[in-house]
Structures are given as C-alpha cells and as structure tokens.
Amino acid sequence: MNIQVIKGDITKLDVDAIVNAANSSLLGGGGVDGAIHRAAGKELLAECRLLGGCKTGEAKITKGYNLKAKYVIHTVGPVYHDREDDSVLLESCYKSSMALALENDIHSIAFPAISTGVYGYPKDKACKIAVKTIKEYDKYDIDVYFVCFDSETYGLYNDLI
Numbered sequence: 620m621n622i623q624v625i626k627g628d629i630t631k632l633d634v635d636a637i638v639n640a641a642n643s644s645l646l647g648g649g650g651v652d653g654a655i656h657r658a659a660g661k662e663l664l665a666e667c668r669l670l671g672g673c674k675t676g677e678a679k680i681t682k683g684y685n686l687k688a689k690y691v692i693h694t695v696g697p698v699y700h701d702r703e704d705d706s707v708l709l710e711s712c713y714k715s716s717m718a719l720a721l722e723n724d725i726h727s728i729a730f731p732a733i734s735t736g737v738y739g740y741p742k743d744k745a746c747k748i749a750v751k752t753i754k755e756y757d758k759y760d761i762d763v764y765f766v767c768f769d770s771e772t773y774g775l776y777n778d779l780i
C-alpha cells in the first residue's frame with residue numbers, strides 16, 4: 620500500500636475511485652458531496668436514487684459519470700457528538716470504503732476528510748482515525764490519497780504520515 624497526502628479538489632483527481640462524504644439519503648448536499656454531484660452530473664443522482672440510502676458508517680458504490688474517477692464510493696460519516704461510538708463509526712467509513720475498493724478491483728482511491736466539515740468532527744481526531752484505519756487495512760496493492768481542502772487538514776495529515 621502506498622499512502623499520499625495531497626492538497627486540492629477531490630473531484631479533479633484521476634484515480635479509480637473517489638470517496639464522497641455523503642449523508643444517509645445519498646441524494647446530495649453541501650461540501651464535498653455537492654462538489655462531487657456537480658462535477659459528476661445528473662446521472663450520478665439518478666443512480667443514487669436507486670440505492671435506498673446508506674447507514675452511518677457504511678458505504679455504497681456508483682459509477683463516476685463525468686468525473687475522471689471511474690467510481691464514487693459514498694460513505695456516511697458520523698455527526699460528531701463526543702461519544703464513544705463516533706470513532707467506531709468513522710473507522711467503519713474507511714473500512715467499508717476499502718472493502719468496496721477491494722471487491723471492485725480498485726487500485727487507487729482518494730478520501731476527503733470525512734465528517735470534519737458540516738458534521739463537526741475535530742480535524743485532529745478524525746485524521747488520526749483515518750490514517751490508523753487505512754494503515755491497518757493493508758490487504759492488497761492500492762494507492763491511497765488523503766485529499767485536503769484546507770491547510771490545517773493538510774498539515775495534520777502530513778504530520779501523521
């Protein structure tokens with residue numbers, strides 16, 4: 620496994636799959652979710668409508684449509700409440716996304732910092748969970764990119780990698 624930290628817009632990446640920090644409806648929203656739907660086009664929403672939503676900590680896969688990425692893996696992070704199961708659910712987002720990557724022969728995957736925007740997860744805690752969970756999921760040959768939209772997140776990931 621090869622892990623890299625990059626700064627920028629996840630919708631522009633030429634990878635097998637990008638991960639979307641979605642909500643349980645899977646019908647779009649703000650933040651990275653809105654950006655991915657805008658860039659992928661209306662067909663993404665049409666496919667998402669067929670999926671029947673997604674539970675927190677789980678993940679579902681669609682095609683990437685107008686994106687360079689072949690697939691979008693939609694996962695639903697926890698809204699931060701400072702409870703014990705926040706970290707379990709966030710960890711589960713990364714694990715479920717990696718499990719779908721393995722099943723779908725995905726060899727490059729880009730993650731945004733799930734839950735650290737609208738859902739309020741403290742960035743330092745969330746980045747630690749992301750890195751630890753991905754490092755532990757060392758099952759096959761895959762390039763993993765942590766994509767940071769802001770300098771603070773970029774700094775945190777770089778300190779951890």
Ligand code: AR6
Nearest residue numbers: 628629640642648649650651652654734735736737738768
């Ligand atoms: N590329 C990479 N990262 C991005 C981009 C982008 N284009 N845009 C934002 N980020 P958020 P959440 C970063 O709020 O906290 C939506 O409305 C952002 O700076 O997108 O999991 C959904 O529909 C932050 O670091 O996701 C849900 O309702 C990270 O992506 C809810 O927000 C995650 O921020 C999910 O909230």
